[in-house]
Amino acid sequence: MRRIVSILVFAVALTVTGAFFISARPHAAQPAFQLIVNEKNPVTSVERKFVEEAFLKKVSRWSTGNLIRPVDLSPGSAARSQFSQDILGRSVAAVKSYWQQLIFSGRDVPPPEVDTEEQVVRYVVNHGGAVGYVSGGAVANGTKILTVR
Amino acid sequence: MSIRGALLVAALPGVFLSWATPATAVPLGGDDDESGVVEAHGFISQGLIKTTGNNYLAKSKEGSFDFTEVGINFTTHPTERLRLGVQLFANKLGATGDFNAKADWFYLDYRWRDWFGIRAGRVKLPFGLYNDTSDIDAARVPVLLPQSVYPINNRNYLLAQTGVELYGYVNLRAAGALDYRLYGGTISIALPPPTPSVTPPPRQTTELRIPFVLGGRLLWDTPLQGLRLGGSLQVLRIDFAQLFAMTVAMPPTETMPEGTPAKPAAVITGIAPVVLWVASLEYAAHDWLLAAEYSRWYLKVTDSSDPTRLSNATLPTSERAYAMTAYRVRRWFQPGVHYAFFFPDVNKRSGPGVVQHDFAGTLRFDINDHWLVKLEGHYMHGVAGVSPALNNNLSGNALAQDWVVLFLKTTAYF
Numbered sequence: 001m002r003r004i005v006s007i008l009v010f011a012v013a014l015t016v017t018g019a020f021f022i023s024a025r026p027h028a029a030q031p032a033f034q035l036i037v038n039e040k041n042p043v044t045s046v047e048r049k050f051v052e053e054a055f056l057k058k059v060s061r062w063s064t065g066n067l068i069r070p071v072d073l074s075p076g077s078a079a080r081s082q083f084s085q086d087i088l089g090r091s092v093a094a095v096k097s098y099w100q101q102l103i104f105s106g107r108d109v110p111p112p113e114v115d116t117e118e119q120v121v122r123y124v125v126n127h128g129g130a131v132g133y134v135s136g137g138a139v140a141n142g143t144k145i146l147t148v149r
Numbered sequence: 150m151s152i153r154g155a156l157l158v159a160a161l162p163g164v165f166l167s168w169a170t171p172a173t174a175v176p177l178g179g180d181d182d183e184s185g186v187v188e189a190h191g192f193i194s195q196g197l198i199k200t201t202g203n204n205y206l207a208k209s210k211e212g213s214f215d216f217t218e219v220g221i222n223f224t225t226h227p228t229e230r231l232r233l234g235v236q237l238f239a240n241k242l243g244a245t246g247d248f249n250a251k252a253d254w255f256y257l258d259y260r261w262r263d264w265f266g267i268r269a270g271r272v273k274l275p276f277g278l279y280n281d282t283s284d285i286d287a288a289r290v291p292v293l294l295p296q297s298v299y300p301i302n303n304r305n306y307l308l309a310q311t312g313v314e315l316y317g318y319v320n321l322r323a324a325g326a327l328d329y330r331l332y333g334g335t336i337s338i339a340l341p342p343p344t345p346s347v348t349p350p351p352r353q354t355t356e357l358r359i360p361f362v363l364g365g366r367l368l369w370d371t372p373l374q375g376l377r378l379g380g381s382l383q384v385l386r387i388d389f390a391q392l393f394a395m396t397v398a399m400p401p402t403e404t405m406p407e408g409t410p411a412k413p414a415a416v417i418t419g420i421a422p423v424v425l426w427v428a429s430l431e432y433a434a435h436d437w438l439l440a441a442e443y444s445r446w447y448l449k450v451t452d453s454s455d456p457t458r459l460s461n462a463t464l465p466t467s468e469r470a471y472a473m474t475a476y477r478v479r480r481w482f483q484p485g486v487h488y489a490f491f492f493p494d495v496n497k498r499s500g501p502g503v504v505q506h507d508f509a510g511t512l513r514f515d516i517n518d519h520w521l522v523k524l525e526g527h528y529m530h531g532v533a534g535v536s537p538a539l540n541n542n543l544s545g546n547a548l549a550q551d552w553v554v555l556f557l558k559t560t561a562y563f
Binding site: 052053058059060061067075085089090091092093094096097098100101103104105106107108109 | 285
């Protein structure tokens with residue numbers, strides 16, 4: 001009986017430890033999202049506050065003078081959820097409320113929303129001033145990863 | 150009011166949603182593909198009001214569906230810096246509205262720099278944190294914003310002005326940012342028809358004109374993400390005419406030894422300069438919202454055409470404030486509470502008819518990204534914000550001082 005219990009405890013410990021390493025390793029290696037811009041954009045790093053202001057359309061120009069064109073993923077995506085919490089400091093639903101205020105008071109409209117990360121990449125590739133985000137491991141050919149300070 | 154009726158309110162937007170579509174297709178092409186794209190957004194709200202004790206906003210003691218809002222807007226930007234927009238809005242709230250669609254706002258907006266832009270047209274008034282968004286049910290938790298600072302009955306006076314607005318967002322680097330708006334223009338007012346009443350009011354406003362309104366709002370986005378502090382100031386002039394009812398002669402009394410003579414019904418005109426200010430604090434971070442505002446409104450009457458019946462005088466300063474909080478528990482569920490007070494005369498803070506304390510609780514259910522339902526209850530102490538016209542022109546003393554307001558409201562939007 002004691003042997004069976006020992007095996008069970010060992011198995012549970014092994015499972016928990018394994019699960020921890022399996023979930024932790026990729027998480028440590030890859031961020032939940034990465035910020036991407038058009039590869040012709042000379043900007044290489046920005047402050048978090050600037051990204052927040054760009055996605056909330058409080059600022060409209062890059063330091064080069066080009067128009068900033070933010071693009072969002074659809075509300076259900078994990079990358080958007082993490083981006084919203086980390087960069088905008090609020091949940092996706094709270095950001096949607098913010099945009100309802102601006103839309104119906106006539107002040108501005110939200111960035112375009114696309115369904116897939118491939119569409120984000122395509123948007124960024126095709127628009128010189130675009131900025132978007134994709135999940136940490138996503139391949140984003142034709143774009144450049146922006147460092148957030 | 151039957152449960153069936155209440156369910157009908159909640160289900161109404163389903164019909165609307167059947168034709169609601171995303172505002173625009175996302176242009177994935179080149180840099181010029183977004184110029185000239187027209188974005189369309191709209192909403193439909195239907196509410197049910199039920200009160201105990203007093204009628205509030207509508208004939209609500211029996212339950213009232215006279216609480217409807219419909220809006221649709223179109224915006225476009227022909228060039229990178231220029232935007233155009235218009236919103237058509239129709240509503241019904243008690244005796245006001247009657248579903249007459251009108252241009253709620255329209256503008257051309259030239260954003261020269263982030264720190265300087267100009268709008269011309271009919272523009273929502275930025276007074277306090279939420280005045281310019283007070284029509285937008287989807288953008289907040291409560292059905293009614295705190296009525297002491299954002300009285301829905303004053304919508305015609307306080308919501309939008311026709312003129313110009315200067316605005317900008319100034320980055321202060323480590324010190325945060327400043328968001329400013331300055332405006333000047335006029336306000337056109339369509340008075341609601343008089344409410345039928347058993348007891349005619351001693352006087353009734355027959356004409357209102359606001360030849361100018363000037364003001365501004367300054368909000369400081371502090372370095373603490375989500376915390377905003379600010380203040381708003383608004384100065385306007387109201388030119389008005391009031392119909393005074395005929396009065397009978399009163400015999401002399403101890404307090405009035407000469408008595409008062411009989412007077413015929415007459416229209417008396419006057420001018421009312423008004424100054425309003427509000428101090429604001431908001432913390433909106435992650436799923437929390439905390440907001441508090443404190444306001445005072447100053448009003449006087451000048452240039453009365455008959456000072457014996459309408460004296461030129463400074464009227465009492467009113468004091469208004471609220472504190473509100475809400476928390477998003479789930480994507481689809483957000484409860485909130487607020488407390489608001491309203492003293493029409495800052496020097497009289499107790500007594501029947503001269504105060505209103507409002508304790509409110511709201512449950513907001515987001516059924517999906519385009520449809521929500523809200524349930525809200527208010528416990529009211531005092532009647533300072535109650536319209537006598539809806540309550541047979543009874544004085545504040547004669548109304549119920551402790552009463553309850555319930556709202557069920559549903560909104561669909563895209």
